[in-house]
Structures are given as structure tokens and as C-alpha cells.
Amino acid sequence: MASRSCKSNNTVQCSASTKRHSEESLERPSKKSRTSPSSPSDSSVSSRPWIVTGESTTSSKRKSTADETEEGPRKRSRVTPIPAEDHRETSCGSFHNEDAQPSSDLEDHDVPKISRLAKAIKAAFEEKYVEQELLGKGGFGAVFAGYRRQDNMPVAIKHIHLSSVDIIKVPGDSGDRELPLEVALLQQANPPESGPSAVVGLLNWYVVGQEVIIVLERPVPCMDLGDYFKTRQFPMPEHEAKIIGKQLVDALIEIHSRGVFHRDIKMENILIETGSDVPRVRIIDFGCGTFVTEEAYTSGPGTPMYRSPEWIINRRYKAEPATVWQLGVLLYKMVHGYFPFNYPKNKVFGNLYVRNNLSNNCQDFLQSCLLKTLEDRPTLEILKDHPWLV
Template sequence: MGQRSSRRVRSFTDSEQVYDPNPSSSTAEKHPHRPDEKPVVAEGDVLPNSRPKKKKKKKGGNFFKWLSFGGKKKSTKNKSSDQGEMKDQDIDMETSRRSTDDNICCRYAIGSKLGQGGFGAIYEGTRLADGKKVAVKFVKKTKHTECISIPDHPKPLPKEVALTILANKGPAMDIIKLLDWQDQQDFYIMVLERFSDSMDVSCFVESNGGSINEKFARFIMWGATLAADECCRRGVYHGDIKLENLLIDFDKLEVKLIDFGCGDLLTESAYTRFCGTMMYCPPEYRIKGEFHAKPATVWTLGILLFRMLCGHFPDTFDLYRINMNTWYKPGLTEDCCHLICSLLQQKPERRPDLERIVNHTWF
């Protein structure tokens, strides 16, 4: 929900326990990018227009059976569901009470609905002062709505608001910008940047047959990785990086990470509650009931990349071959297959850190 964007880039070292499917491959064409460079999508590239033929699922070893997603899209009960379903009449009732001068809605003209979910709804908006296009997100509060304290704010803030503020500290070209917000009795309201020509990555991929080619996947993966790295550097664990939470701004050719509703403050200790989308859940949580933020984020990026390129989530046999370092997909470069195998290692300690991913030669 909400508005669903790119820059830096070194090869992995042997000490990082990242499998290389072909260690002797030539590196003549591999070169690091400057920090301000980003992968370029050349003019004339044609998006794929047909969905790959579905293959029958292959059976893998029992040891990896727990890794299978079984083709079911399922989310754990999270902040979104805790807040209860937002009905249209809830918004209308709140709108009818917008009469005081200090109400944030008096500063914006609210337009048509952009989307709605269990947590609330988001609308087109226009800032009355200068005509700037925005998105206005209404989130219904319940007894489970959590507030946290962050620097420079004397009172605790709703967690989603606080995390978005922290993620926006400093330059944040790959993260959605929070322009304004207000805490009300029954709702909190967030005003976010909105783009004239944009689409979330899920819609983009589906509109092109369910998968995209490597060049476009590189562009999206670049923005997603930088956004994830920026969040972690600012003490934020996003918790739900997925196709639906990445927005492409076609005017500036940027990818933006949105929706911090499943996030948390970044900690060195393990988390014992997973609040994101189960299809992206790291295997360590399925086995031990706990996970650490950074390795889990790396796993999520691996699932994201696999889904964009293959048109489906990895099944048991895919994950088995990935961990045996024998997975490949015809048409993908060796660097791309190597990156997927690195990100989706079963053991968290075998996954590269975010900085190494940003500097991987595939970009």
C-alpha cells in the first residue's frame, strides 16, 4: 500500500564463503562502478511479452523440504492485520470531522483512492500551498498500534512514521520521502511524495508477462539493494522488501522503497517475530524461530531477484540446487546466477553483506 527507486558498486572475496559456480571465469569485463553510477537501461530494449512456460515441480531432498514455498502466497499476522480492516465509511467519518485549522487535511486537497488494505487507505492529494502532487495515507489505530521514541522527537511516534523519518535521514534517493504527518485520535496520517508516472514492480513485472529480462531486473535490483543498505545504515530494518513495495518512477528512472509498516528498529540481537510476507521469510526463522535483520534482508533480495527473472518463487529443488551451487537458468549471465546463489544460501553466515552486494560485478 502506499506509494510503492538507485547508486554505488567490488567483487566478493574468498573469505566471505560465497560459492562461485566458475571460479576460473575471466574478469576482463568486470569493473567497479563509481559511487554515483547506476545500471543503465538502454533505449530500444524490449520488455518481455510472454510468460515462460510453467515447468513441473521437481522433488528435492528431504533436507530442503522445509524450504519449499509450496506455491502459496501467505503473510504472517503483522502490523497491517493488527490494525484491523479499514472500511470506506471509516475514512468518510474521519473526513467529516476535518474542520479545525490545525488538521493536516486542511492543507491538502484529497482526490481519488490509490489503494486500500487491512491497515488503511491511500489517496491522491495536492498540497494547496503550491500544487505539489502527494499521496495521503490514512492508518487506523488500534490498541496494538506501537509507538517508539527516536532522536529529535520528544514524544513517541507511531512506529511506521518513526521508521520512515529515520530512513529519510540524509540523502535518500531510493526511499520514499515523508513530506508531512499527523497523529490523530483514531488515525495517523502520512503525506508522501507521489510521481506523475509510476508503477509498483509487481504490476510492472505482471504487465510484461510475469517475468522481466536481466537488464531490467538489474536496474530494479540496484535500487532495492541501495535502499536496503541505506535503511540498515540508518538503524532501520524494513522487514518487507518485495515487488509490491518497490515503486518505479519512470520520469527519473528511479526505484523507491515504500511502506515501513512491517519494519522495526535495527538491532544486533535476533528477532523472534517475523512480520513480513511469508514468501520472503528467511529459512532460519522457519527452523529456529529467530533471525537477524541483515542476513534476512539479503535473503529477501535474493527472493526478489529470483522472482523477477524466473516468474515464480523458488521451489524445493531450486533451493537445493542453489545451495549445492549448481543452479542456473538459460539466458542469464554467469554473474547473475552467481549472485542469486550467493543471496539464497541456507546458512545466514554464507550470505554476503549488503555492502558486498552493492559492489558486486553484476551491477
């Protein structure tokens, strides 16, 4: 499992602690700044981050993100009116909720009172969920398996240090509220009324002490696409890759249509449910995500081997072309067994090799996703109707 650590003050810094790809050595070290426009949310938020609890009404083994990214200005989303400046000025210690204890009661750093409240929130979490074995950990925190006591529903419980969490403002009926960016993205990508979704469901979230705890749906049985790939014929037969590719295109259209940009589509961030004859794709880990905007992004391009040529050339990229590139890299690796480009310069100057024993439609699909100029790449909607997937 990949690992990272993130720190959110005025910007968010992410550093990779996983095995480095050869591409990383040729790209300059960088910082990560997530864009953080906001979206409506149903989670409740309290007056201090160490006593926050929130819930989602929706119902995942989680992999972390390995990336090093470039610091840049936050972008304003077309799906929200909240200015980016407000997000940068957000303090992790200024959550508000009508049901929470008034902040004036805690102004003098009443440590015993804070401790009692934190213990109460933790007790509420433990009353509802049982935490079990570790699924993985890294600089960002840790993810545990678990289940919900009420009905034994499997869950994934993600612990993140508060200092690693980006906080955004979200408009609500009684004014702006503040909540973790990842929570806001999950709520918008998979709202309660949406029905079945490719995005794993957010169940609850809490802030206890210096930790944010996010409780997610955990499909069983399942494995991430990287592990699934290793269990199949190597490289994966084209007809199997096509089943996964079609679902991925549909899932990414769904996510983008709701104004969410995942930014880190790769094998480790895709779960494959294996309980039926046809594997089902689920998308996880929105920790490096942001909201869709028409403007170019200058930070957070995702895992090095999946970065697009436009990032290498001018440290800028756009949401849909970058997603299409990542999709192409992923599917290329599935049917070839290796990445299409081993070095950044090859993405810009090299030629793409595609196996000639693949069908013409498959070759064309991969080549169109991996066009070097972002304007030349097809949209996700065009890919949905590509002959290879029809």
C-alpha cells in the same frame, strides 16, 4: 494491493487478508510484534492521540503488507538508548507537547472539547492537502491520492486506525516524546538533511479522532514493481533486472546504515519512477519495519513467500541476512517469472534451480543471496561490488 490489520497494546498483531500463498498453509499462524527502539525526531506531538499533529521537513503510492508473524519480545536497538520495556508500556493516550492543551483540561473526558480540537486538526489538514481517489485499502486502513494545495505537489495520504498503530518513545531536547513507529522509521531512514533518497519522503502526520494520517511524497509517474514487471517482457530481461537490482542494493545499504530494518522487501513495496529513460527505484511501506539490532529477531519476518530458511527452522532471523534473502527472492522472480521456492520445506531441504541461459555472474548473484545458511550469505556491501552489478 495487499492488506493487513495491526493492533498495538503490549505487542502488535498483524494478520493477512490477501490471497494466501501456498507457503502460508505450512507455517503456523502467528502474531506480529514490532521491535520499537527509538530515534530522534522533529515531529511535534500533542497531549492526546486524537488531537496530535506532526510535521516533517522532508518532501507514493503505498502498498500494504501481507504477513502473519510470530509473537516475540521487543528488541533493543543499537541506535537508541530507550529500553524496550518503555515502548511496551507506552500508552496511545499519553502524547505530550508543550504547545498542546494541558492534559488536566481533558481529564474528565470533556467530549465536546475533544471534538472541537479534533475538528481543528482535521481542518488544518484539509487546509493544506486535498484528498482524491482511493489507491488501495485493507485491514490496516486506506491510502488515497492527493495533492498539496500550496504547489499542487502529488502526495499519498495514508489513513490508519489508531488501534493498529505501534507507539514508541523518542528522545528529544525537552525529554522523551511518543510517536507512531512508522513515522519514526521514515524520519530516520530519510532525514531532511540527507538530500535525494530512495525512501519516499514523509511530509506530515496527524492524529484526528481514532485515525493516524500520514502524508507521503507520491512520485509521478510511477507504478509498483509488481505492475512494472507485468508491463515488461516475461520474464524480465537480465539487463533490466540488473538496473533495478543495483539501485535496490544501494537503497538497502542506505536504509540499514541509518539503523532501519524494512523487513518486507517485495515487489509491492517498491515503486518504479517511469518518467525517464532509466527507471528509478523508491522504497515504500515501513509499516512492518523496525530498528536495526545485532540481536536475532523473533517476530515480524515479512511476507510468507519472502521469508528466509532460518525463520522456518527456528523462528529467528537477523536483519541483513534476511534482507539479502528477500532481495534474492525478488530478483529471482524478476528473471524467472516465479518464486524460487513454493513451499517452506523446499527452502530448507530443496535445491535451487537457476536458468542456465542467465549469465554466470547473474546465476552466482542469485545463488549467493539464496544460500540456506544465513552466515554464508554475502553482506549488502559485498553484493554492491559483485561482478553482476559492476
